[in-house]
Amino acid sequence: MSTVKDTIKDMFTNHFIPFEVLESFKIADIGCASGPNTFLFMSEVIDTINNLSNQNQNQNQALEISIVLNDLHKNDFNSIFSTLPSFLDRLQEKHGYEFSQKCFISGVAASLYERLQPSKSLHFVHSSSSLHWLSQVPKNLENKGHIYIAKDCLPNVFEAYKNQFYKDFSSFLNKRSHEILPSGRMVLTFMGRCIPEPSNNDCCCLWELLAQSLLDMVSQGLIKKEDVDSFNLPLYTPYHEEVKEIIVKEMSFELEKIVIFKDNWDQDDSDDKKKSGQDIADCIRAVTEQMLVTHFGELFLNNVFKRYAERIANHLKTEKTKFINLTVSLRKK
Numbered sequence: 259m260s261t262v263k264d265t266i267k268d269m270f271t272n273h274f275i276p277f278e279v280l281e282s283f284k285i286a287d288i289g290c291a292s293g294p295n296t297f298l299f300m301s302e303v304i305d306t307i308n309n310l311s312n313q314n315q316n317q318n319q320a321l322e323i324s325i326v327l328n329d330l331h332k333n334d335f336n337s338i339f340s341t342l343p344s345f346l347d348r349l350q351e352k353h354g355y356e357f358s359q360k361c362f363i364s365g366v367a368a369s370l371y372e373r374l375q376p377s378k379s380l381h382f383v384h385s386s387s388s389l390h391w392l393s394q395v396p397k398n399l400e401n402k403g404h405i406y407i408a409k410d411c412l413p414n415v416f417e418a419y420k421n422q423f424y425k426d427f428s429s430f431l432n433k434r435s436h437e438i439l440p441s442g443r444m445v446l447t448f449m450g451r452c453i454p455e456p457s458n459n460d461c462c463c464l465w466e467l468l469a470q471s472l473l474d475m476v477s478q479g480l481i482k483k484e485d486v487d488s489f490n491l492p493l494y495t496p497y498h499e500e501v502k503e504i505i506v507k508e509m510s511f512e513l514e515k516i517v518i519f520k521d522n523w524d525q526d527d528s529d530d531k532k533k534s535g536q537d538i539a540d541c542i543r544a545v546t547e548q549m550l551v552t553h554f555g556e557l558f559l560n561n562v563f564k565r566y567a568e569r570i571a572n573h574l575k576t577e578k579t580k581f582i583n584l585t586v587s588l589r590k591k
C-alpha cells in the first residue's frame with residue numbers, strides 16, 4: 259500500500275499533474291472483489307489526497323475524487339454497495355461533510371482484459387492479486403494429472419501458459435493505455451516468480467498439492483480421472499523479466515520499478531501446521547471454488563479441501579515455501 263501512497267504523492271508534488279488546477283482525480287481499482295481490501299485501498303487514496311490538498315502550497319480544496327471499482331459480472335457488487343454508506347459515514351467523520359461530498363464511487367462489471375472507461379479519463383489505476391488470473395486456460399493444453407505447470411509436466415505446457423500471459427498482459431496494457439491520461443500511473447501487484455524456472459516449488463507446489471488432492475478423490479472412486487486430466491487453472495505466475503519484456507514491447511508505459519515481495523505460506527511460521535494448512539486451504543478454496551464446482555460439481559469439494567489442508571500441513575512440516583508477489587509501477591508515456 260505504501261507504493262500507492264508514494265505514487266500519488268509523487269504525481270502531485272512533482273507536478274506531473276498541475277495539482278492546483280485539477281478539477282477531478284479519477285482512479286480505478288481493477289479486480290476489486292467485495293472484501294475489505296478495496297475499502298482499505300479507497301481509504302488510503304482518499305486520505306492521501308485529502309492530506310495533499312490541505313498541505314499543498316497551492317491548496318485545492320475544490321478537487322473531486324472519482325473511484326471506479328471493477329470486477330467480473332459475477333462479483334458480489336451488492337455487498338460492496340451495501341457497505342458503502344458506512345464507509346462514506348466514516349469518511350465524513352474523518353474529513354468533514356464538504357470533503358465527503360466530493361468523493362464519488364461507482365462500479366464497472368466487465369473483464370479487465372476489455373475496455374472499462376472512456377479514453378483519457380483515468381489518472382491512476384490500481385490492481386491487486388488479480389492479474390495472475392488469465393482470460394482463459396491456454397487452448398489445447400495436454401496436462402494429464404496436473405492442474406497447472408508442474409515439475410514433470412510436458413515442456414509445451416509451460417510455453418502455452420507463458421504465451422497466454424503474454425497475450426493477456428499485453429492486452430491489459432493496451433486497453434489501459436487508451437484510458438489513462440499521459441503521465442498517469444498504474445500500480446499493479448500480482449503473483450509472480452523471481453527465478454526463470456517455471457516449475458519451482460514457490461510457484462507450483464500450492465497447485466500441485468491441489469491436483470494431488472483431486473487425484474486422491476480419483477483413487478477413492480469419487481471423481482473421474484478424465485475430469486482431473488481435463489481441468490487446468492487459468493493462472494500464470496510470471497518471472498519479473500517476462501513482465502518487463504512485455505511492458506517494453508507493448509510500448510505504452512514507462513516502467514518505473516518492479517519490487518519483489520516474498521512471504522512464507524504460513525506468515526506467522528506457527529508450530530500448529532494443521533491450522534496453517536487449514537487456513538491456506540480455505541484461502542485457496544475462496545479463489546478456486548467456483549471453477550472447481552463448474553467442472554467437478556459441488557459434491558466432493560469438502561473432501562477435496564480436507565485432503566488439501568492435510569497435504570499443505572504435511573508439506574509445511576518439512577519445507578518453507580513462499581508466495582512471491584510482484585509490484586509493478588508504471589507511467590503512461
Ligand SMILES: C[S@@+](CC[C@H](N)C(=O)[O-])C[C@H]1O[C@@H](n2cnc3c(N)ncnc32)[C@H](O)[C@@H]1O
Nearest residue numbers: 289290291295329330368369370386387388391
Ligand atoms: C484474489 S481477488 C483480489 C481482490 C482484491 N483486489 C484484493 O487485493 O484483495 C482477485 C479478483 O480478481 C478478479 N478477476 C479475475 N479475473 C478478472 C478479470 N478478467 N476481470 C476483472 N476481474 C477479474 C476476481 O473476480 C477476484 O475478485
